[in-house]
Amino acid sequence: MNKPAAKDSRVPTGLSDRTSDIILVIFCVIIVLLVAYPLYYVLIASISNPYDVYAGKTFLLPSEITWSGYKAVFAEQSIVTGYLNSIKYTIIGTIFSTLMVFLSAYPLSQTASKDLPGRKFFSIFFIITMYFGGGLIPTYLIVRQTGLINNMWALFIPGGVAVGNMIIVRNFFDNSIPREIVEAAEIDGASKWRTFINIIVPLSRPIMAVMVVFAMVAYWNDWFTAMIYLPGVDKAPLPLVLRGILIRSSATASQASTISGGFAELNKITELIKFASIIVAAAPMLIFYPFVQKYFERGFMAGAVKG
Amino acid sequence: MGQNTAFANGSARKTKVAYLLQRIGANWQLYAMLLIPLAITFIYKYIPMYGIQIAFRDYTASRGMFGSTWVGFDWFERFFTAPNFWRMIRNTVLLSFYSLLWGFPIPIILALMINQLRFKRFQRTVQTILYAPHFISIMVVCGMIRIFLSPSGGLINLISNSNTDYLSLASAFRTIYIASGIWQDAGWGIIVYMATLANIDVSQYEAAKIDGASLFQRILHIDIPELIPTIILMLIMSAGSLMNVGFEKVWLLQTNLNKATSDVISVYVYQQGIENAKYSYSTAVGLFNTVVNIILLIIVNRLASRMSDKVRFA
Incomplete structure (x- = not known):
């Protein structure tokens, strides 16, 4: 219309x-x-x-x-448990990953600070992980060593900083929220953190909605991470429970x-x-x-x- | 920068350091915000990168990632001489190459068509429906594939009035994988092209129409040139991952009988690493795959930058 x-x-x-x-x-x-x-x-x-x-x-x-x-x-208990697990994982995972994206994107934007010392270094530090990683087993071993096996946080923390999304959000800050707004708030005596919470976050609702949607879909549909890190049957999310029914036909x-x-x-x-x-x-x-x-x-x- | 060049002596450097410290202090809350993301990235991305060295060691749990015996390229040699080495390379490359060949042009064609739909509400509806399969878990999609391909009463066999067990046919695996991939993601793939096409000034179409250009000519001479930079960008991104066949779908559709074409590196890495706990060997195979990928990415980038120069001057 x-x-x-x-x-x-x-x-x-x-x-x-x-x-x-x-x-x-x-x-x-x-x-x-x-x-x-x-x-x-x-x-x-x-x-x-x-x-x-x-x-x-x-x-x-x-x-x-x-x-x-x-x-x-x-009536199938495993499906109901899987359903509840998936809902729980989707809610927590969405909140956590959106939080991580915003916490990493904002300080690295031009909006937050004209020339944050080390900004370039931190940006590259994150971006490298888009192109190169430790691979399945070294990551698995570190997750195991940090005690996250069979702990639901294994689903959220290791892959918690989605760098591609971080770049999208940073671009949004750079292009859509002028630096002057932040400067005005700071002249009024607001701290960086207050400015972020009270001014930046409300202004970034459109891009936050995008991040929430991406994260929700990803967590609702994910099963591979759970298969590797959460061997406990009672912890399986819905798609993993369905594997028995759909793939193995049992x-x-x-x-x-x-x-x-x-x-x-x-x-x-x-x-x-x-x-x-x-x-x-x-x-x-x-x-x-x-x-x-x-x-x-x-x-x-x-x-x-x-x- | 400019203000700093004026200083040259020691006390000036002290001022510079003090100035830097002052800026860091003024921004401490921004650093505090970065702290958790940086820590997570360091622990779960960088330490595993350092841990890749187990590909050159004989990992044992008791001696750890950084203390196990150094064995050099033994694991790589074992992989290169594995009975299915060439089969896996071939399957990995062919599966992603054919996926690209068939899957890449389809979203472009769909976007060009849908963009020309004149009734906007119909256009929105078409887009909405085409996105749907993207929102379904691969697990569920593979469940559907298995149901549709079932030899007794699966949809495909009902339509073709036969009872072929397609998932046990090695010759059918690639078609199944690619066709279902197109079904799931071609609709989603149009978004980026639609976003580019939305930038076209409507007056261009008007002018072309007055000059008597047909719909086909307008697509050919207005839409396609506008899309070419996006197409090249998307092509670089997909071509760079030619050795990157996703694990999930292949693993879910693999059967003992279709392994001749479904045996790919990512599944092998999983099976050797997680199922058989051969940590070092699996890491070596994964590292080999990553290195080939990076080399491909660099080659494709070089070719693409040369190509896009030519396109620009053409």
Whole structure:
């Protein structure tokens, strides 16, 4: 709605333009269907009779609508624990990584100080880690030596300083918050820290939203870090729990004991759980991201300013 | 800088030092803010870099990363003579090369098309839907792939009316990996190009239209030239990681039967290091991979800077 009117004034001037418009729309509809259909298919399958799914009867509409897949998913203790773990990790991880990004980006910006002694050194110190790292095992050994194995902070601390995001936020400070604001606050007697909390942070809400979105998505979907650093079963986040169900196709013990309809019924539930758990795992982010679409799109533009 | 050149003698240097100390003191709160990020980076990024030396040692837990016996290039030799060495190199390079070949142009084409959509609300909807798969965990995507490719009643087999077990076909692995990668990330990849295309002045289109340029000609002569710097930048970034096949998806889609094409270095590093606890050997393999990557990055950067000079003058 708030788009500039200029683009809308491009009214069709001839048949060739109208034809090409139609071709474009058809092309885009096909692409959209290709992308959306697999998700739609899983959604339908999650509430259908799995035998009909595997017989190819649910291409467009569900058959014999049933919620038993979802019931089984939420009756499965490991999935519920994984879900709660994922929520916890996503909240803590998002707060922690956003905090780290801001704490590292602000002092290194032109906004905070015209010439902070050592700024260049600190910037390079961070940026080097984008191109070179210790690799899987040396990092693992240090995490182990610092006592973080099976401690949830292993998910947040070792990868806590996201340098790429730090650069985006620093560019935002440099380009969008003039140094004069900070100088005015300091003349009024505010300390650097007060200025940061009371003036800079409220002014950087747009870029903070971008950082929060990136971090939320990353923590909700992460499982590799947890697989390496958190071997305890009760600590696994949702995607890692789903590995047993989706990749190894194993029916869990509690499933087998709670289902009363015999082997055929167990088979049915095992298949339904696969579809339902995909939906349950993907739904939060798929519902959430359209609301913040403009923020992450803007984030890319902010990053594109400096290349 | 200018004010400092005026001083030359010792007392002036003292003033300079005092001035520096004063500036550091005035900014102490900024340094305090940096403290935790710096400490984390030092401990979890720099110490592991120093710890890479276990690639040249025979690591034992009791003697530690910096005290285990020095063995030189033994681990590297063992890797170079490993039975699957060439297969892993080949699979790693081919998998990322084909991913780049197929995956790189698609977001560009999509962005060019979507940018020309005239109904803005439709355009937004298309973009929103195309982003969706990016927000799904790789674990879940691989679960979907396994379901769709199931030999008994998987979607692909239902459509093609067959019962092929694609995940046990080595010849199908790359196609599965690349096609699903495009499904998941091509939509997300358009963002950066859309951001660039948004900078184009609408009056350019108007002028071209008055001159009788068709839609295709407008894309060819206005949009594409505008995109070229971004395209080159993105190409450099992807080409530099030609030896960097991600671990997660390959590992989740690997089966004993498709190893002939799915056996890649990153999975090997994980298996040797975490599963078999061969810390030194795994580190050596990882280091080899990193070094090749850095060399590639430098070569590609050189080529690209030469190329972009030519493009600019063309």
